Amino acid sequence: MKLLVLFMGLIFVNASSVNITEVRNLYRHAKDTKENTDKFFETTQKTNYQNKPVLSAYHGCALTLKASYADKKMSKISFFRKGKKLIEAAIEAEPNNIELRMIRLSVQSSAPKITRYYKNIEDDKNFLTNNVEKISSPKLKEFIKGFMSTSQAFNK
Incomplete structure (x- = not known):
């Protein structure tokens, strides 16, 4: 019986971990289509964020993207406000986290x-430019450099 409970617990933990x-x-592709946005939202919602x-x-970020596809004005506003609140709370918790600034x-x-919601664009852009080379994780560094090379903020 204990083994069954342990096995079920492991399945539950692995199923919910992303x-x-x-x-x-x-x-990367969440904003391209409504389907991509929905998949991104569902995946981030499954995480223990x-x-x-x-x-x-x-x-x-997923919530703000869902706002662009919402049918009702109040839904758009609600999704966007909730998303913005989560992003700002994350940055308040870790203001020097380059990935948060990128998001x-x-x-x-x-x-x-x-x-x-545009007051931090220049500050975040400068933060990324000044700190991207300091990233120790090669995967994260490549990811952020990829963002910088395609972002409209850096291409203006």
Whole structure:
């Protein structure tokens, strides 16, 4: 009986765990289509993003993307506000985390001006430029450099 309980517990833990590489891969194409946005949202929602600033910010990003596909104005506003709140809370928890700054920059540089969520674009852009070479993880460094090479914030 104990073995069965342990086995079921392991299945549950593995089924709900999502690794950061998967989230990053989905993030890359999340804004391309509604289906990609939905998959990104569902995946980030499955993560245990509470008390994990990076996963929380990715979920916030997914919420802001869902806002662009919402049918009702109040849903758009609600999704966007919730997403923005998660992103800002993550950055408040880890202000020097380059991945969090990248996420906020990606949201702010593509958010409609009416949201008034654009005040950190230059600061985040400078932060990424000044710190990308200091990243110790080769995968994260490549990921952020890839973002910088395709982001409209760096191509203006």
